Structure formats: C-alpha cells, structure tokens
Amino acid sequence: MTQSKRTTDAEVTLDEAANGGPRVYRFSGEWRNVFAPEAAQQLEKLAAKEQGASEINLDGVTAMDTAGAWLIRRFVEKLGGEEGEVKLSSNQTRYIELVEAMPKSLPDPREEQAPAPSLAERVFAPVGKVMAAAWNDVIAALFILGSAVRGAQMKLGRHSGLSPAAIVSQIDRMGVQAVPIITLMSFLIGAIIAQQGAFQLRYFGAELFVVDLVGILQLREIGVLLTAIMIAGRSGSAITAEIGSMKMREEIDALKVMGLSPIGVLVFPRLVALTIALPLLTIIANFAALSGAAVVTWSYSGITFATFLARLQEAVDFSSVLAGMIKAPFMALIIGVVAAVEGLKVGGSAESLGAHVTQSVVKAIFVVILVDGLFAMFYAAIDF
Numbered sequence: 001m002t003q004s005k006r007t008t009d010a011e012v013t014l015d016e017a018a019n020g021g022p023r024v025y026r027f028s029g030e031w032r033n034v035f036a037p038e039a040a041q042q043l044e045k046l047a048a049k050e051q052g053a054s055e056i057n058l059d060g061v062t063a064m065d066t067a068g069a070w071l072i073r074r075f076v077e078k079l080g081g082e083e084g085e086v087k088l089s090s091n092q093t094r095y096i097e098l099v100e101a102m103p104k105s106l107p108d109p110r111e112e113q114a115p116a117p118s119l120a121e122r123v124f125a126p127v128g129k130v131m132a133a134a135w136n137d138v139i140a141a142l143f144i145l146g147s148a149v150r151g152a153q154m155k156l157g158r159h160s161g162l163s164p165a166a167i168v169s170q171i172d173r174m175g176v177q178a179v180p181i182i183t184l185m186s187f188l189i190g191a192i193i194a195q196q197g198a199f200q201l202r203y204f205g206a207e208l209f210v211v212d213l214v215g216i217l218q219l220r221e222i223g224v225l226l227t228a229i230m231i232a233g234r235s236g237s238a239i240t241a242e243i244g245s246m247k248m249r250e251e252i253d254a255l256k257v258m259g260l261s262p263i264g265v266l267v268f269p270r271l272v273a274l275t276i277a278l279p280l281l282t283i284i285a286n287f288a289a290l291s292g293a294a295v296v297t298w299s300y301s302g303i304t305f306a307t308f309l310a311r312l313q314e315a316v317d318f319s320s321v322l323a324g325m326i327k328a329p330f331m332a333l334i335i336g337v338v339a340a341v342e343g344l345k346v347g348g349s350a351e352s353l354g355a356h357v358t359q360s361v362v363k364a365i366f367v368v369i370l371v372d373g374l375f376a377m378f379y380a381a382i383d384f
Contacts, residue, residue, distance in 0.1 A: 010032075011060070012025060013026040025075075026059070028060025031061055031069070047079060058088065058090035058096065058099075059090055061095055070102050073099050073100075073103075144337050144341055145333075147267075148263050148271055170270050170274075174234075175273070178235070179284060183285070184288075185230060185285075186226070186284070189289055190289030190292035190293040190296075193293065210303075211297065214289070221372065224327045225327075226285070231277075232339075236336075236339040237339070237361050239336065240343040241343070242343070243343025244342075244343045246266070247344060263340075270336055270340070271333060271340075327375050331371060334364065343360070
C-alpha cells in the first residue's frame with residue numbers, strides 16, 4: 001500500500017513495511033524555504049500517524065536549504081530518531097550531512113510559553129523596576145561625585161589632573177554663551193508675572209503690591225529654578241551628548257588605557273564650571289526679570305521706576321536673595337552629575353545616545369524641581 005501527498009514541488013511518499021521491514025519515507029522535489037509551510041503540514045500528519053522503525057530516503061531530493069533540512073530533522077526526531085530507529089539514506093551525502101547538522105532538540109515555542117503573570121506581578125513589577133533603576137542611578141551619582149574629586153588629583157606639589165584651561169573653556173560654553181537666552185527668557189517671565197499680578201491685584205486696589213510679588217517670587221524661587229531648568233536643557237544635554245559620543249567612539253576606554261581617570265578628566269571640569277556659572281547666571285536672571293517687571297508695571301500700571309525700586313527695597317531683604325542663591329550650587333551639581341551618569345550609560349548606537357540625552361534632561365529637571373521643593377520646606381521649617 002502506498003500513500004502520497006504533494007506539497008507544491010516537495011513530495012513525501014510512504015512505502016508501507018513489507019514482511020516486517022521498516023517503512024520507507026521517500027522525499028523528492030525541492031525542500032526549500034518557499035515550500036516549507038505545505039511540507040510541514042504533510043510531515044506533521046505523517047508523524048502523528050506513524051511511529052517506530054523507519055527509513056528516510058532522500059534520493060529524489062533535487063534541492064535543499066536549511067529550512068528544508070530543519071523540517072526533515074524535526075520529522076526524524078518525531079519518528080524516534082533519538083533512539084536510532086530512523087535511518088537516513090541518500091545518493092547525495094551532502095543532504096544527509098545538512099540534515100544531521102541541524103540542532104537535535106528544537107523547543108516548541110507553544111510548549112514553552114511562560115504562564116501569564118498575576119495581577120500583583122503586573123502592578124508591582126514595573127514599580128519595582130523603577131525603584132531599582134532609581135537606586136542604581138543614586139549609586140552611580142555618588143560614584144561620579146567621589147571619582148570626580150579623586151580623579152582631579154588636587155594635591156599639593158602635583159601638577160596634574162586639574163586643568164584651569166578646561167574649566168575656563170567650560171565656563172565660557174555653559175555660562176557666557178548662555179547669557180543671551182537666560183536674559184531674554186527671564187525678562188519675559190518677569191514681565192508676564194508682573195502683568196498677571198497687576199491685573200489680579202487691580203480688583204483690590206493694591207497694584208503696588210505687585211512689586212512685592214515679583215521681587216520675592218523671583219529672588220527666592222523662580223530665578224534660580226528656571227535658570228537651572230534652562231541650563232539642564234541646554235548644558236546638561238550637551239554634557240550627556242559629549243560624554244556619550246566619546247564612549248561610543250571608545251575614547252573613554254583610551255583614557256583608561258593611558259592611565260587617566262575619565263571622570264576626573266571629563267566630568268570634574270564640567271562640574272566646577274557649572275557650579276561657578278549657574279549662580280552667576282541666576283544673578284543675571286534676577287536682574288533681567290526685575291527689569292522686565294519694572295517695564296511692565298510702568299507701562300501697564302503707571303508705577304514709575306523710582307517707586308518700583310523704593311517698594312522693592314522695602315519688600316525684599318538680604319535673606320530673600322540668599323535663599324535663592326544657596327540653591328544654585330546644589331542644582332548645578334545635580335545637573336552635572338545626572339548628565340554625566342546618563343552619558344556613561346550610552347551604548348554603541350545613535351538611538352541609545354538620543355534616548356539617554358532625553359533621559360538626562362528629564363531626570364535633571366525632575367530632581368531640580370524636587371530639590372527646590374525640599375529647600376522650600378526646609379526654609380519654612382527654620383523660618384528663613
């Protein structure tokens with residue numbers, strides 16, 4: 001009795017056993033990827049029905065690729081090939097060698113599907129991953145701070161590690177070149193706050209108190225906060241991109257080979273430059289915002305510049321100025337450390353560089369706002 005099934009150009013013919021002999025599966029045609037779906041269906045049916053001692057004859061095969069060899073290898077295993085009950089024969093040994101070169105035990109993806117996660121796992125697993133990532137970032141930030149100081153090699157009698165030229169260059173890039181955008185944005189923000197404050201206070205006949213509003217808000221909170229946010233977007237992203245691109249080109253590994261500390265050489269000058277530039281930019285931002293507020297109150301509410309300055313002197317004391325300026329160095333360190341951490345995480349692709357630059361800006365802005373809130377609570381607790 002003979003059964004046959006045609007799968008396009010790939011054929012499988014079964015010769016039933018005679019006088020107790022083995023069944024012979026005769027393969028013919030082209031066993032290539034293009035005919036794999038139909039051939040796989042036929043082999044599944046034959047393997048489900050027939051088991052035991054068999055022979056697979058490949059004399060009629062005219063072409064075979066790895067897809068066809070994999071199908072035949074899987075068919076051999078299902079017929080009991082692991083116990084040596086299936087014999088491969090062919091007048092072309094290269095087909096047998098190709099089939100035998102396929103992996104012996106190929107897992108069935110349907111059999112290895114992971115069980116569906118529970119509701120608690122779906123809810124808490126992402127939270128756990130975020131917390132673990134945040135903790136790793138904290139450890140990396142502390143490592144950056146410690147390595148920056150150590151790598152700088154600021155010891156008496158040693159002329160290495162600290163480059164004044166590099167620090168001055170970074171101050172120029174992060175501070176001096178940022179003055180125009182910081183001045184413009186702060187001027188507009190001060191003008192907007194003054195206009196909206198005067199518009200609301202006009203209903204109570206207290207337009208003059210808009211000077212108190214702008215002065216205290218700008219000097220204690222808005223000035224340093226918005227300056228830090230703009231520096232995080234401008235300079236923080238640049239630091240991440242620079243360090244990340246150097247890591248992609250293996251320049252950081254080259255520094256290690258030369259015996260230099262990449263943190264001390266690359267990160268430390270940028271941290272020092274940010275710590276110097278951000279307080280100075282905050283001062284400029286405060287002057288620009290108060291100038292914008294003075295112009296708006298003069299044109300919108302008729303408050304002269306002399307009256308504005310006199311009221312500002314009464315409303316603002318030294319503690320208001322100091323409360324804002326104290327935050328600036330801390331925010332500068334945060335921006336620099338977060339940018340360096342993300343830059344050192346960059347992999348070998350441009351996609352990784354773009355992703356970490358984005359994460360650098362987002363994380364730096366988030367931490368800056370968080371630290372500003374902590375300072376506000378601390379000032380309220382000590383009545384400062």
